[in-house]
Amino acid sequence: MVEFTLDGRTVTASDGELIVHAAARHGTFIPTLCHDDKLDPYGGCRMCVVDVEGAPRPMPACATRVAEGMAISTNGQITDYQRTLTEMLLSEHLNASPGGRPNELRDLATELGVDAPVILPDAKREEYDDRNQLMGYDPDACILCARCVRYTQEVMQCSALSLEGRGGHSRIVPTWGLSWLDTECELCGGCLSTCPTGAIYEKFEEGTERPESALEEVRTTCTYCGVGCQIDLKLDPGTKHIVKVTSKDEYLPNEGNLCVKGRFAFNFVHHPDRLTRPLVRGEDGELHPTTWEHALETAAAGLRKVIDEHGPQAVGFLSSARLTNEENYLIQKLARTGVGTNSVHSCEST
Amino acid sequence: MGRGASSNSIPEIENARFLFVIGSNTTEAHPVLALRIKKAVRNGATLVVADPRAIWLTKLAKRHLQLRPGTDVWLLNAMMHVILEEGLQDDEYIRANTVDFDAVREIVMRYTPEDAEKVTGVPAEAIRATAREYATERHAAIFYTLGITEHACGVDNIWSLSNLVLMTGHLGYESTGLNALRGQNNVQGLNDSGANPMYLPGYQAVDDPELRRKFSEAWGAEVPETPGYRLDQMMSGLHDGRVRALVLIGENPAQTEPNARHVEEGLGKLDFLLSQDIFLHDMTSKHAHVVLPASSFAEKDGTFTNTERRVSRVRRAAPLPGEAKTDLEIVLLLARALGTHWPEYPDAESVWNELADLAPAWYGLRYDRIEENGIQWPVPELGHPGTQFLHAPRPARPGGAKFYPVEYQRPIEEPDSEYPLVLSTGRTLYHYNSATMTMRESGITEKQEDPFFEISAEDASALGLAEGDWARLLSRRGALEARVHLSERVYPGLVWMALHFAEQKVNWLTHDVGDPLIGTPEFKISAVRVEPVA
Incomplete structure (x- = not known):
C-alpha cells in the first residue's frame, strides 16, 4: 500500500497499481484510448497524461505506476493537452463510424466540446478490402493505437495483424498482407471488440446508419461449448433479429472475450431452414405440416401404443446439451413419471 | 473423488504454475478458456501437453508428450512410478484423505518409464521430467477432455488421472485440481438435471429406494425402479427390439454416434420416432414419425451450467419462428397429452425452483442470485456464496477419495495390414x-x-x-x-x-x-x- 496525492487529496494505491486505476477508484476519471485492461500497459496515445510533480513532462496514467509520495494532477494544463490531442486525432479521422460500433474518440470530443479544426490534406488513407465476411477495417476511422494488434499478440498469442507503413500512410493489415482468412487469425473478433473507434467492425454491418446503442441488448449464455461465455445479443428493435453479439469485461467467466462461433455464428437462429410448423408422416410416407393439436395427439398415441404393447422400457429419451437445465429436468421427469422409464440419456454423456 | 465435475474454476487457471493438458485440444474446443492457459504461460507457468497430435497449444508448451492414441494409462502409470520412486508423493495427504493407495502403488511399480517409452512413444526422460515438475509444483492443474474419455478404457484413464492427483495432494485449493472440460454448452447441466439413467436430479442415485421415494412423493407419481438404458444400450436396443420408440430432443445420433450407418438402420426399425428440433436433418426427414419445431437458445428462458459448475441465465431475446415453441412448452404439452397431472409451470423459474428444492447441492441457487454473473454449485443453502473449488477441506467422497488401480488395456481395434x-x-x-x-x-x-x-x-x-x-x-x-x-x-x-x-x-x-x-x-x-x- 502506498500513499500519494491526487489533485491535492491524500489517497492510497496498492503496490504497483497504475495511476489510471488508482484514480478511478478515487472517483477521478482519466480518459484513455489505447488502454485496455486485458493488455499490457502501453502509453501510446497520450490521452491519459497527468502531471506528476517533479517529472520533466506529463506522464501517461495508463502506463505509470503509483509510487509513494507521488503528487499527481489531472486538471490544469492537462485538459488542454487532451483537447489538443483530440483535435489532432479528429483532423485525420474521416469516418466516424463505418459499422455503427461505439467510437470513444467521438464521445471524448463531445465531452470536451472540441471538433476537428481542419482536415489534414493527407488524412485520407489507402482503401482497404478483404475477402472475409466477418471483419471490416476502415483506415479512415483508425487512430493506430494498436489495441487490435496487441490483442492478437498478447491475448490470442497469434500472428494475425500488424501495423504497416509510416506516418500518414500507416494502417493495420493482416500479417504479411494476406487475407484475414489466410493468416493465423482465428476470426475471434477480439480486435474488433477492443478497437476504441470502431475502425474494425462487423463487416455485415458496414454502412449501417444505426449506431450500436440503438440496438436492444439481451444478456444471455452462449450456446457453443462448455465454457459458458456471457454474451449480449444485440437485436434490431424493428425486426427483432440478432444483428451482432458482444460481451463485456465484467462478465464471468469470459471477461469480454469470445471466439468465432460465439461472436459470429448466430444467423442460424433466423435461418429460413428453421422448422416453423409441426410435421407428421402421412400414409404416403412423407412428412406433412400439421397443427400442434394433431402432432401432439399423434406423438402421444405413438408412444402410448409402444408402452401398451412393449412396456415403458421400450421407450427411450435422448435429451440434449443444447437445452436448458429446466428443459432437461422436465424431460427426465416426463420419461420417469409420464412414460415410466429411467431410459433418459444424451449423446453428450461424457 | 466423489463429484462428477471439474474441481476448480476458469479464472483460477491463469494463476496455475504448472499446467498438464492431456487429451484436450483446448484452443479449438474451448477457445475462450484456452486464453487463460495462454495467459498462465505468459505469466511464466510451465505447460506440458500430452496428445497424439501436435495441437496449437504445443507451440506454447515446454514439452509435448506425443503419445500413441490409447496409451494414456501407460503414460500416467509411469509418471506415478517416477513420483513414488523419487518419494515425491504427498504422504500426509494420502494418509488423511484417501483410501486404497497401496493397490495403486503395487501396480505402478511395474510401469517403468523405459517400458512406457516403448508403448507410448514418449521418451522416458520426458516422462520423468513431467512427473517431477507436476509433483513438486503446488499450483499444478490438470485439464482433460474427450481425448481421455472417448476410449473403451475411458474410465480407466480418468481413474489414472485421479490417482495422480490424489497421490500428490493437488486438490482442494486454488489453481490446481482435476478439471474435466465439458465439451458442449450444457453437458454439465443436463447431467446435473437428471437426464441420466443412473441419477435423479442432483446426482441422487435411482437405485436408492429412499431417494426414489423422495422424488415419487414430490412428483406425485412413482419413479420406476427398473434401471434405465444408457445411450449405447439404447442404440443396441434399436436392433434387438428392446427399444421400440425414441424421443430425440435436439439430437442426431446418426451423425454423432459411432458406427452411424448401423445407428441409422436401427432408427429405421423403430415403431415410433419423435423428434423435437430446430432443423430437419437427413435422419429425421427419413425416419421421424412426428417432428416438433423447437427453440434455439436465443428464444428461451432458463439456465445453462458450464464446465466449472457455474449456473448462468439464458434469456429469451428473439421471437420464435412461425409456430415453433420453446422446448419447455413442448415437453409440458407432451406430458399433458400423455395424461400426466403436473403442477402448472408458468415459467422456467418455477421449474428451476422445483429442481432446487429437490437437489440439496442446488438448494440455495435461485434466479434472483444469478441476474448478473452465475454461481457455482454446490450452493447448499440460501445465501451460500457458491463453491469456487471442490474437495476442500477434504475430498467429497465419504470416507476419503478412492484410489483405483488401473492396468493398461489395448484399444479395441488396432491397425493391421488391411486397415493400416x-x-x-x-x-x-x-x-x-x-x-x-x-x-x-x-x-x-x-x-x-x-x-x-x-x-x-x-x-x-x-x-x-x-x-x-x-x-x-x-x-x-x-x-x-x-x-x-x-x-x-x-x-x-x-x-x-x-x-x-x-x-x-x-x-x-x-x-x-x-x-x-x-x-x-x-x-x-x-x-x-x-x-x-x-
Whole structure:
C-alpha cells in the first residue's frame, strides 16, 4: 500500500497499481484510448497524461505506476493537452463510424466540446478490402493505437495483424498482407471488440446508419461449448433479429472475450431452414405440416401404443446439451413419471 | 473423488504454475478458456501437453508428450512410478484423505518409464521430467477432455488421472485440481438435471429406494425402479427390439454416434420416432414419425451450467419462428397429452425452483442470485456464496477419495495390414458437433466447409495424395470421401478427422465398442485405410 496525492487529496494505491486505476477508484476519471485492461500497459496515445510533480513532462496514467509520495494532477494544463490531442486525432479521422460500433474518440470530443479544426490534406488513407465476411477495417476511422494488434499478440498469442507503413500512410493489415482468412487469425473478433473507434467492425454491418446503442441488448449464455461465455445479443428493435453479439469485461467467466462461433455464428437462429410448423408422416410416407393439436395427439398415441404393447422400457429419451437445465429436468421427469422409464440419456454423456 | 465435475474454476487457471493438458485440444474446443492457459504461460507457468497430435497449444508448451492414441494409462502409470520412486508423493495427504493407495502403488511399480517409452512413444526422460515438475509444483492443474474419455478404457484413464492427483495432494485449493472440460454448452447441466439413467436430479442415485421415494412423493407419481438404458444400450436396443420408440430432443445420433450407418438402420426399425428440433436433418426427414419445431437458445428462458459448475441465465431475446415453441412448452404439452397431472409451470423459474428444492447441492441457487454473473454449485443453502473449488477441506467422497488401480488395456481395434492407419476424431474451432448451426454461417464456411482429414506428408506421398485432393477413407464399418490436408499435427500412421460433416460422416467409420462401465464410445481409435479417389 502506498500513499500519494491526487489533485491535492491524500489517497492510497496498492503496490504497483497504475495511476489510471488508482484514480478511478478515487472517483477521478482519466480518459484513455489505447488502454485496455486485458493488455499490457502501453502509453501510446497520450490521452491519459497527468502531471506528476517533479517529472520533466506529463506522464501517461495508463502506463505509470503509483509510487509513494507521488503528487499527481489531472486538471490544469492537462485538459488542454487532451483537447489538443483530440483535435489532432479528429483532423485525420474521416469516418466516424463505418459499422455503427461505439467510437470513444467521438464521445471524448463531445465531452470536451472540441471538433476537428481542419482536415489534414493527407488524412485520407489507402482503401482497404478483404475477402472475409466477418471483419471490416476502415483506415479512415483508425487512430493506430494498436489495441487490435496487441490483442492478437498478447491475448490470442497469434500472428494475425500488424501495423504497416509510416506516418500518414500507416494502417493495420493482416500479417504479411494476406487475407484475414489466410493468416493465423482465428476470426475471434477480439480486435474488433477492443478497437476504441470502431475502425474494425462487423463487416455485415458496414454502412449501417444505426449506431450500436440503438440496438436492444439481451444478456444471455452462449450456446457453443462448455465454457459458458456471457454474451449480449444485440437485436434490431424493428425486426427483432440478432444483428451482432458482444460481451463485456465484467462478465464471468469470459471477461469480454469470445471466439468465432460465439461472436459470429448466430444467423442460424433466423435461418429460413428453421422448422416453423409441426410435421407428421402421412400414409404416403412423407412428412406433412400439421397443427400442434394433431402432432401432439399423434406423438402421444405413438408412444402410448409402444408402452401398451412393449412396456415403458421400450421407450427411450435422448435429451440434449443444447437445452436448458429446466428443459432437461422436465424431460427426465416426463420419461420417469409420464412414460415410466429411467431410459433418459444424451449423446453428450461424457 | 466423489463429484462428477471439474474441481476448480476458469479464472483460477491463469494463476496455475504448472499446467498438464492431456487429451484436450483446448484452443479449438474451448477457445475462450484456452486464453487463460495462454495467459498462465505468459505469466511464466510451465505447460506440458500430452496428445497424439501436435495441437496449437504445443507451440506454447515446454514439452509435448506425443503419445500413441490409447496409451494414456501407460503414460500416467509411469509418471506415478517416477513420483513414488523419487518419494515425491504427498504422504500426509494420502494418509488423511484417501483410501486404497497401496493397490495403486503395487501396480505402478511395474510401469517403468523405459517400458512406457516403448508403448507410448514418449521418451522416458520426458516422462520423468513431467512427473517431477507436476509433483513438486503446488499450483499444478490438470485439464482433460474427450481425448481421455472417448476410449473403451475411458474410465480407466480418468481413474489414472485421479490417482495422480490424489497421490500428490493437488486438490482442494486454488489453481490446481482435476478439471474435466465439458465439451458442449450444457453437458454439465443436463447431467446435473437428471437426464441420466443412473441419477435423479442432483446426482441422487435411482437405485436408492429412499431417494426414489423422495422424488415419487414430490412428483406425485412413482419413479420406476427398473434401471434405465444408457445411450449405447439404447442404440443396441434399436436392433434387438428392446427399444421400440425414441424421443430425440435436439439430437442426431446418426451423425454423432459411432458406427452411424448401423445407428441409422436401427432408427429405421423403430415403431415410433419423435423428434423435437430446430432443423430437419437427413435422419429425421427419413425416419421421424412426428417432428416438433423447437427453440434455439436465443428464444428461451432458463439456465445453462458450464464446465466449472457455474449456473448462468439464458434469456429469451428473439421471437420464435412461425409456430415453433420453446422446448419447455413442448415437453409440458407432451406430458399433458400423455395424461400426466403436473403442477402448472408458468415459467422456467418455477421449474428451476422445483429442481432446487429437490437437489440439496442446488438448494440455495435461485434466479434472483444469478441476474448478473452465475454461481457455482454446490450452493447448499440460501445465501451460500457458491463453491469456487471442490474437495476442500477434504475430498467429497465419504470416507476419503478412492484410489483405483488401473492396468493398461489395448484399444479395441488396432491397425493391421488391411486397415493400416489409426483414425482419431474430434472437433475444429470453426464448427460445432453436427454443425447444423455453424454450417449455416457463410462467414465461417468460407474458412472451413469441405470435409477434410489430416494426414502426414509421408503417408500421403506414399499414397500419391497431395494437399486438397479428394481421398477415400475406409474402415470395417463404412467409407467416406474427404479432402487431404497435409498436416504436421499428425505423425505417420495416424489420421484425424472432425465429426462436423453431415455429407461425409466420420462416424460411418468409427466402431461402437465403448467403455464397459459407462459405454462411452472409442471415437479416438479406429483402424482405417486411405485410398486415392479414382
